[in-house]
Amino acid sequence: MNFEPKLISVFSERLLQWYSRHKRDLPWRNNRDPYAIWVSEIMLQQTQVRIVIPYYHRFLKRFPDLATLAQASLDDVLKLWEGLGYYARARNLHGAARAIVQDRDGLLPDTYRGLLDIPGIGPYTAAAVASIAYDEACAVVDGNVVRVLARLLGINLPYSEKGAKAIYGNAADELLPQERAGDYNQALMELGALICTPVAPQCRRCPAQAVCKAHLTLPDPAVLPPKVKKKERPHHDIVVGVVWRAGRFLVHRRPARGLLGGLWEFPGGERRPGETAQTCAKRKIEEKFKIAVRVQEQLAVIQHGYTHFKITLYAFQCTFLSEQARPPEHVVVRWVTAAEAERLAFARSNQKILETLANPDV
DNA sequence: AATTCGGGGGA
DNA sequence: TCCCCAGAATT
Numbered sequence: 001m002n003f004e005p006k007l008i009s010v011f012s013e014r015l016l017q018w019y020s021r022h023k024r025d026l027p028w029r030n031n032r033d034p035y036a037i038w039v040s041e042i043m044l045q046q047t048q049v050r051i052v053i054p055y056y057h058r059f060l061k062r063f064p065d066l067a068t069l070a071q072a073s074l075d076d077v078l079k080l081w082e083g084l085g086y087y088a089r090a091r092n093l094h095g096a097a098r099a100i101v102q103d104r105d106g107l108l109p110d111t112y113r114g115l116l117d118i119p120g121i122g123p124y125t126a127a128a129v130a131s132i133a134y135d136e137a138c139a140v141v142d143g144n145v146v147r148v149l150a151r152l153l154g155i156n157l158p159y160s161e162k163g164a165k166a167i168y169g170n171a172a173d174e175l176l177p178q179e180r181a182g183d184y185n186q187a188l189m190e191l192g193a194l195i196c197t198p199v200a201p202q203c204r205r206c207p208a209q210a211v212c213k214a215h216l217t218l219p220d221p222a223v224l225p226p227k228v229k230k231k232e233r234p235h236h237d238i239v240v241g242v243v244w245r246a247g248r249f250l251v252h253r254r255p256a257r258g259l260l261g262g263l264w265e266f267p268g269g270e271r272r273p274g275e276t277a278q279t280c281a282k283r284k285i286e287e288k289f290k291i292a293v294r295v296q297e298q299l300a301v302i303q304h305g306y307t308h309f310k311i312t313l314y315a316f317q318c319t320f321l322s323e324q325a326r327p328p329e330h331v332v333v334r335w336v337t338a339a340e341a342e343r344l345a346f347a348r349s350n351q352k353i354l355e356t357l358a359n360p361d362v
Numbered sequence: 363a364a365t366t367c368g369g370g371g372g373a
Numbered sequence: 374t375c376c377c378c379a380g381a382a383t384t
Binding site for chain 3: 040041042043044045046047048049051052086088089092119120121122123124125128140142143144145185186189190192193198199227230
Binding site: 261306347 | 363364366367368369370371
């Protein structure tokens with residue numbers, strides 16, 4: 001794209017001035033420690049600021065520097081991440097910290113290119129850390145930036161469209177001032193978060209009002225960027241059991257990768273069509289864990305949504321009857337008390353079961 | 363190029 | 374309900 005130089009300078013100057021007056025006081029803006037900024041940017045991936053804030057405080061209190069994080073166990077890191085979602089972020093952050101201590105003398109790369117080599121750091125996060133922590137002049141492109149650029153420049157393309165990444169990326173590069181890139185990047189995202197919002201943007205308060213193509217030419221600037229329709233999410237019935245044996249119940253750890261990787265959960269599985277929930281619980285638990293159980297009363301029914309599907313979770317009380325001589329393979333099992341379970345990281349849906357166990361209300 | 367990865371809050 | 378959030382890795 002070819003922008004008039006005037007648009008570029010007017011936009012960045014007004015944006016930075018607006019930012020200096022209206023920016024939120026966010027915890028990661030209080031220092032320029034590359035490690036702290038890295039942690040914040042990983043947490044902020046696809047996650048709103050207000051959700052991240054308490055997690056960020058707890059994380060930096062518990063793991064104040066890269067070496068401390070590297071020494072921690074993955075279980076401890078996952079426990080702190082519990083409920084935040086996208087757990088590969090925590091696994092990558094922890095693994096990267098260990099690799100950096102081992103191979104790089106504990107120092108995070110200090111360039112955009114170098115940062116891209118770190119697991120969990122992609123184009124956005126590399127540009128964010130490089131510009132904010134190291135003053136490198138590289139442009140971030142996140143959901144906020146795409147929305148602001150689409151409206152400012154009248155780009156009528158969903159970011160997911162073929163070739164759209166390059167168009168938005170080039171636009172962001174051309175608008176980026178060479179000075180104060182970190183402040184500029186944060187200002188652009190702040191504008192998207194506070195003014196140029198997905199619905200009902202506050203154009204009246206926008207510092208770019210006078211140069212914004214959408215505001216100047218469209219009845220409703222919010223039509224940009226164009227929405228893409230989402231596929232509907234399939235639904236599954238999942239049945240799990242709380243299997244009691246001498247005051248403890250059975251939990252197992254999910255495989256290290258994939259959905260909810262590394263988190264703990266109650267045993268169970270998907271109900272087949274025509275199968276009762278009780279039969280399903282018995283079948284799933286006995287097959288996988290090589291034990292015999294009796295399924296008892298229903299404990300909870302939980303609705304839960306994931307990115308690509310929805311589940312209804314039926315939880316049943318169960319009692320342990322007997323076990324086979326040969327233990328199950330490739331399954332990490334632990335019999336825990338309620339107090340011990342509190343120290344393990346559970347998926348959100350399973351946390352609701354734990355809460356029911358703790359407060360057997362009604 | 364598409365799909366997979368969580369969970370929550372606001373409209 | 375639906376949408377989308379300071380995206381990255383995998384297929």
